C-alpha cells in the first residue's frame with residue numbers, strides 16, 4: 001500500500017444522471033487521491049459504470065461538475081478526457097476482432113512514416129515492447145478475435161497504457177481473468193501506482209479490493225453510501241455497506257444424496273478437447289476447474305452439441321443420444337449458460353421478455369399463436385424467482401446492469417425446466433448478494449433433481465459449491481477430487497501440471513467411469 | 515429467492531420501447547406532411563382515383579418488400595427479388611398463354627419456382643456458408659440471364675381473368691390492394707405472434723446466441739428466403755395482371771427499391787430490429803413521392819434524387835435516437 005497523499009487528483013461533485021426515468025446516479029460525489037488505488041464497489045446496477053463513463057466522456061451528466069487536476073468541467077468530452085490523461089477500460093471489451101493486437105493497441109494513433117504512410121514495423125515493435133514491459137507474452141501480429149477473452153483483456157489494458165496516463169479506470173478488469181493473468185494485472189497496477197498514476201478499480205471480488213486498494217467508495221441505488229480507507233473496514237462491514245444489511249457468506253449445503261445417472265459422456269474428442277469422459281448424477285453439482293484455455297468451455301460446448309464431436313458418445317438418462325446441435329440438446333433437457341453473456345447468452349438489442357421466453361416458445365404457443373398471457377406469466381415467474389431488477393420487460397437487455405443481464409440468461413434457461421444444466425462461469429461480474437442468490441438457486445435446482453456441471457475460475461466457488469470436482473489440463477481431465485479431499489492447493493497443482501500431488505496417484509487416469 | 519435487489523426504478527421508464535417507434539413517427543409524419551403539401555398544391559392529388567392509384571402502384575414494391583423485410587430482419591439480404599419478378603412474369607405469361615384453364619398451372623408453377631429459388635438461397639447460405647449478399651447477387655444475375663434468354667421482347671399472354679383482376683374492385687377499393695393488406699396483416703401476425711416470427715428476430719439479433727439458445731437457425735433461414743422468393747413470384751403474377759404480357763423489362767431495380775422501403779421503414783440492415791409497419795410506411799412514402807412528382811409535373815429524374823436523399827436523411831435521423 002502506498003501512503004495516501006492529500007493531493008486530490010479528481011473530484012466529481014453532485015453528479016446526477018438518469019436514463020429516461022431511471023435514476024442511475026443521484027447527487028453522487030466522488031474524489032480520489034493521486035497515486036492511490038481507489039476501489040469502487042456496489043451491487044449490480046448501483047451506477048459504478050455510469051459514473052466512470054461520465055468521467056471518460058462517454059455519457060454526459062444531467063447535473064454536477066468534475067474537477068480534474070484543478071480544472072473545472074461541466075462535462076468532459078472523450079477527447080478531453082484522453083488528452084488530459086484519463087484512460088478507461090470498459091466493462092465490455094471494445095476491440096476489433098479482425099485487426100491485429102498491435103493495430104488494436106494503436107488504433108487511432110497509428111505511427112506514421114515521414115511520408116504519412118502507416119509505419120507498421122514501428123507499430124509492431126512498440127506494441128511488442130509495451131506488452132513485454134507489462135509482462136504479457138503475446139504475438140502482436142495475431143488477430144485479436146483469435147485470442148481468449150482473458151488475452152483480449154490484456155490487449156485492452158495495453159491499449160489504455162500505450163499513452164501517457166495520470167489516471168486509469170478499470171471497470172471489472174478481473175472478471176474474465178484468472179491465475180497468471182490476474183497476477184500480471186496486479187503487478188501492472190503496482191507499477192502504475194509507483195509512477196504516481198491513480199487507479200480506479202471496479203470489482204465484485206472483494207478479496208481483490210482488500211488486496212490492492214487503498215480506499216473504497218460504495219455506491220448503492222445510484223447514491224454514495226460512503227468512502228472509507230480499507231484499513232478501517234472488515235469484509236463484512238464492506239458487504240453491509242453494499243447490500244444494506246448483513247449477509248452471511250455461507251455456501252448453501254448440499255443435501256448429499258445423489259440420484260440416478262443423468263448424463264454419461266465417454267471419450268469425447270473435439271478440436272479442443274481430448275478423450276474426456278465424465279458422469280453426472282441428478283441432484284449433484286460437479287465443478288470443473290482448470291486454467292483459462294484448458295478446454296473447460298470447449299467441454300461444455302461439446303456436451304451441448306455446439307462443437308462437433310470427432311469421436312465419443314453421450315448417454316442421457318440411460319439412452320444413447322446423438323447431440324448434433326444445441327437444438328437437439330435443448331430438446332433432451334439440457335441447458336448451457338455460456339461464459340460470455342454479451343456475445344453468446346443474450347440478444348442485447350431485444351427486450352428482456354423475448355430473451356427470457358426464446359427457449360420456451362413452443363410451450364407458450366397454442367395453435368400457431370403465441371399466448372401473451374402465458375408469456376407474461378413465464379416472465380413474471382422468472383422475474384420473481386431471480387429478483388431481476390428491471391423497469392419493464394420491454395426494456396432492451398443491453399440497458400440492464402451486468403448482474404441483471406446474467407440473471408436474464410439464467411432465467412431463459414430455468415424456464416425450460418432442464419434436467420442437466422451446464423454453467424460456464426455463472427457468477428462472473430455478479431455482486432456478492434446476487435452471487436449467493438445464484439448459489440441458493442443452484443442448490444434449489446439440485447434439490448429438485450437437476451444435475452449441474454459448473455465451470456468456474458473462482459476456487460472458493462468451486463470448493464464451496466461442488467459435490468465433486470473435475471480438474472482440466474490441456475484439453476483433458478487431469479483428475480477428480482471429492483468434496484472432502486479437495487483443497488485449493490490440490491486443484492491448482494492438477495490444473496497447472498496435469499498431475500496430482502504426490503499422494504494422489506489415482507488421478508493419473510482421472511476418469512470416473514466404471 | 516430473497517429480494518436484495520430493489521433498486522427503485524419508476525415504471526414510466528419505457529424509453530427503449532419508445533425508441534423503437536421513432537422511425538415510424540418519422541415515416542408516417544413525412545407521409546402526412548407530403549399528403550398535406552400535395553393537397554394544397556394540386557387539386558388532382560386528393561381524389562379517390564389518385565389515392566387508390568397510389569395504393570395500387572405500391573402493391574408491387576410492397577409485396578416484394580414484405581419478403582425483403584423478413585430476410586433483412588433475419589440478418590440477411592436478397593438482391594435477387596427484381597430478377598425473380600422478371601422470371602415469374604415471363605414464366606407465368608408463357609404458361610398461361612392467354613388460356614383461362616392454364617391459370618392454375620401457371621400460378622402454382624410460378625410460386626413453386628419461388629420455393630425452389632428460395633430454398634437454393636438458403637441451402638447455399640446455411641450449408642456452404644456463403645454470405646447472403648454474394649449468393650443473391652449471383653442469383654440476381656443468373657435469373658436475369660435466364661429471363662433475357664427466354665425473351666428480350668414481350669412474350670406470352672395473361673388469361674383474361676388475370677387481366678380483369680387488376681381492375682377488379684371489392685367495394686370501393688381494388689382487390690389487389692385488399693390482397694396486399696391481407697398478406698401484410700398475416701405476416702405482421704406471423705412476426706409478432708408466432709414462434710417463427712420471434713425466431714427471425716432472434717437470428718437477426720445474434721445468430722450465435724440464437725444457435726446456443728436451441729433455435730433451429732437453418733430452418734429459420736429456409737423459411738425467410740423461401741417466403742421472400744415466393745412473394746417475389748407473387749409480385750410477378752400481380753405485375754402480369756397489370757401488363758397483360760410477359761414483359762422482360764418488368765422488375766428492373768426492384769431489389770433496390772424494396773431495400774430502400776425496408777430501410778426507410780426503420781428496419782436495421784444488420785437485422786433483429788424493425789418490422790412491417792415501417793416497411794409499409796416506406797413503401798407508401800416512395801409511392802407518394804413518385805405520384806406527387808407526376809401530379810405536380812416535376813421532372814422524373816428528380817424522383818431518384820429525392821428518394822436517395824430521403825433514405826440518407828431518414829437513416830441518419832434514426833441513428834440519432836438513443837444518443838444523449
Ligand SMILES: Nc1ncnc2c1ncn2[C@@H]1O[C@H](COP(=O)(O)OP(=O)(O)OP(=O)(O)O)[C@@H](O)[C@H]1O
Pocket residue numbers: 019022023024042043044045046047048049050051091399400401402403404429521
Ligand atoms: N444506456 C442506458 N440506458 C438505460 N439505462 C441504463 C443505461 N446504462 C445504465 N442504465 C441503468 O443505470 C443503472 C446503473 O447502471 P450501471 O451499468 O452504471 O451499473 P453498475 O454499477 O456498473 O452495475 P454492474 O456491477 O452490474 O456492472 C442501471 O439500473 C442500469 O439499468
Ligand SMILES: [Mg+2]
Pocket residue numbers: 048049050091171401402
Ligand atoms: Mg458496471
